[in-house]
Every structure is written in C-alpha cells, then in structure tokens.
Amino acid sequence: MNTSQLSKELEAFLEYISVTRALNKKSISAYMGDLSSIEAEIEAPLINIDSNKLLDLLSKYTNKRTLNRKLSSVNAFFDFCYSNKFSLEKTKLKSAKIPKLLPKFLTYEQLMAGIKLCDTSTWIGLRDAALLYFLYASGVRISECLSVKKEDIDGEWLLVRHAKGDKERLVPIAKVALDALNKYLNEMPYEKDYLWCNYKGDKLSRISAFKITQKYLNVSPHVLRHSYATSLITGGADLRVVQELLGHASLTTTQIYTHVQKQHLSETIDVCHPFSKTKY
Known part of the structure; x- marks a missing residue:
C-alpha cells in the first residue's frame, strides 16, 4: 500500500x-x-x-x-x-437491506444416509461416523468440536470450554452419538487427551473435518450446526433454550430459525388441514 x-x-x-x-x-x-x-x-x-x-x-x-x-x-x-475533529459533521450512510436467507440444513434421513457410507470396519471410518453423529447431536461449532477433550464429557453432558466469546456452556449429547464416539475411541490406536485425531495421531484440523463432512454429506460442518438447531425448532423447542444450547450471545441470532419453524408449520397445515384441499 x-x-x-x-x-x-x-x-x-x-x-x-x-x-x-x-x-x-x-x-x-x-x-x-x-x-x-x-x-x-x-x-x-x-x-x-x-x-x-x-x-x-x-x-x-x-x-x-x-x-x-x-x-x-x-x-x-x-x-x-x-x-478526532477532522470533520464537524457526523456522517452515517445507511446500509442496503439484504433479504434474510434461510440457513441450509440437512434432514435426519439425509444425515443417516451419509453416516451409512462410513466404512466402520476401520477406526478412521468409525471416527468419521462418530464426528457426524457428534456434530448433529451437539450443535457445536467445528472449532469447539475439535477442541473437546475426553475430560470435557461427563456422562451425557458436554462441557464446551472453548466457546465463542470464551463463554463455557453445557450441552446434552444423545446416547447414540456417545455410543458411536466410544466405538471410535476404543478402536483408535493412539492415547490422546483430545477426541479427534488424524491417521498420524495428530489433532484433527478444520480442513480435515471439512473434508469429512463434504465426503459423506456434501456440506460444511457448520451446516450440521444449522441442522441441529432446525431439528430442535421444528420439534417444538423453545427459542431461548436453543439460544443457550447454541451459545448465541443474542436471541436475534437464533431468530433466523423461526423462519424455518414458520415454513414447517405452513407445510404441516398444507398436508394435514382439510381446508388446504377445499375450494370455495
């Protein structure tokens, strides 16, 4: 410059x-x-x-x-x-309005179809399956996921220590995800404090995690976070509970998922309500 x-x-x-x-x-x-x-x-x-x-x-x-x-x-x-008094007039230009885009997400069926592609006869395949289960079951950011250590899991609870803004939070983990995790850890040939490692025993990188979700689901790891939130909202979860689980500082950030909820409710009405097929 x-x-x-x-x-x-x-x-x-x-x-x-x-x-x-x-x-x-x-x-x-x-x-x-x-x-x-x-x-x-x-x-x-x-x-x-x-x-x-x-x-x-x-x-x-x-x-x-x-x-x-x-x-x-x-x-x-x-x-x-x-x-700094270079100007006596305070100028502020308005930003252009950008339409809100619904976050991309996967259905449960799409997730399970991807997991079935993992070769669970190898510890690497078990790791890949466990990672997909873990991301969908916890809704954690990929940076949070890769920082998890074995000591951060207590029973069916995950302590997210390295959260955005350095705010810790507790997240419950589904038993099916924990079972997949334990199968992977039992077969992994390395003794490490952290959960996720590559074939050399080094800590799994963000790029490697991205390649895993791309390989089986053709999405980024963050889409699994959206999928987690979407499944909770469409299942009837309270928005503030979802905010806490995701670790959002503001409820405004979580409210993007209300658009998904409205879409889901509209589709339910179209399918279930008799007036959806009634002509006047």
Whole structure:
C-alpha cells in the first residue's frame, strides 16, 4: 500500500486501526482497500466528498453484501474523522437491506444416509461416523468440536470450554452419538487427551473435518450446526433454550430459525388441514 498517495485523514485512520485498535492485517487491508480506491477514483480527499456523490459512486456495486462492506468502511472512517475533529459533521450512510436467507440444513434421513457410507470396519471410518453423529447431536461449532477433550464429557453432558466469546456452556449429547464416539475411541490406536485425531495421531484440523463432512454429506460442518438447531425448532423447542444450547450471545441470532419453524408449520397445515384441499 502506497501511503504517500493517501490523504492525511486516511493516513491518520490507517494509524488508528493499525496501532490503537490493533486490527489484524486482513481487516486493515480490507478497510484501506475500500477507502483508498474511493480516494483514487474521486482524485480528492475522501473527507471532502458529498454524501450523494459518494452514494452514486458506490451504486455500481450491485452485490448488496459488497456494497454494505464498503459502506461499513466509509462509516468507520467518517466516525473516526468526527471523533478526532477532522470533520464537524457526523456522517452515517445507511446500509442496503439484504433479504434474510434461510440457513441450509440437512434432514435426519439425509444425515443417516451419509453416516451409512462410513466404512466402520476401520477406526478412521468409525471416527468419521462418530464426528457426524457428534456434530448433529451437539450443535457445536467445528472449532469447539475439535477442541473437546475426553475430560470435557461427563456422562451425557458436554462441557464446551472453548466457546465463542470464551463463554463455557453445557450441552446434552444423545446416547447414540456417545455410543458411536466410544466405538471410535476404543478402536483408535493412539492415547490422546483430545477426541479427534488424524491417521498420524495428530489433532484433527478444520480442513480435515471439512473434508469429512463434504465426503459423506456434501456440506460444511457448520451446516450440521444449522441442522441441529432446525431439528430442535421444528420439534417444538423453545427459542431461548436453543439460544443457550447454541451459545448465541443474542436471541436475534437464533431468530433466523423461526423462519424455518414458520415454513414447517405452513407445510404441516398444507398436508394435514382439510381446508388446504377445499375450494370455495
């Protein structure tokens, strides 16, 4: 990045996010890529641009997620300029509305069909089956799953220690998943503290876990987390209970699954209610 071509305000913002906020290189690069490209296009300091002109400039981004990322960068810059008295006016541009997408999920039947593909005559196959059972039975994030140690399982309960935001939580595990886990551990030729290992006995990596779920189910591990939540919601579980089980800090994050619940209820009415087939 050629900082000599940046305005003094943008140079100050670069120092702020690099030193004061200590953002990682990827985040810094994203911010400065968005902001410096705008300055280069208008051939003037970004702080001087009129809001309407800026919106016209950004209107070429038809992908709303891309547009919102750039708007977020611009708003962060304007907020910095206002806080540091580079600007007397507090400017905030509204983000574009993005329609909520229903999370992709698997049905129980799809999961079991994938598990049947595992070669359980080998300990690697047993591991793969156990991992699929475990992810669907617990709803944990893959990072949480791969950090689990044997001591974290007490009876039919899993203590999630390395949760997002460093918040521990207890999650019940179905007996069928524990049985699959025990079969795998009994056959695994290594003595390790952690549950999941590769053929060398090293801790299983995220990439390897992704390859496992892709191989049998053609999805990422996170889809099994969505599947877990969806099965609970459609089964009638309280939303706040699901929030606690998933480890969501906010109920708003969990509410995406209410769309799945509404869809499920609508389909139930279509199938079961006599009026769904009655003409007026």
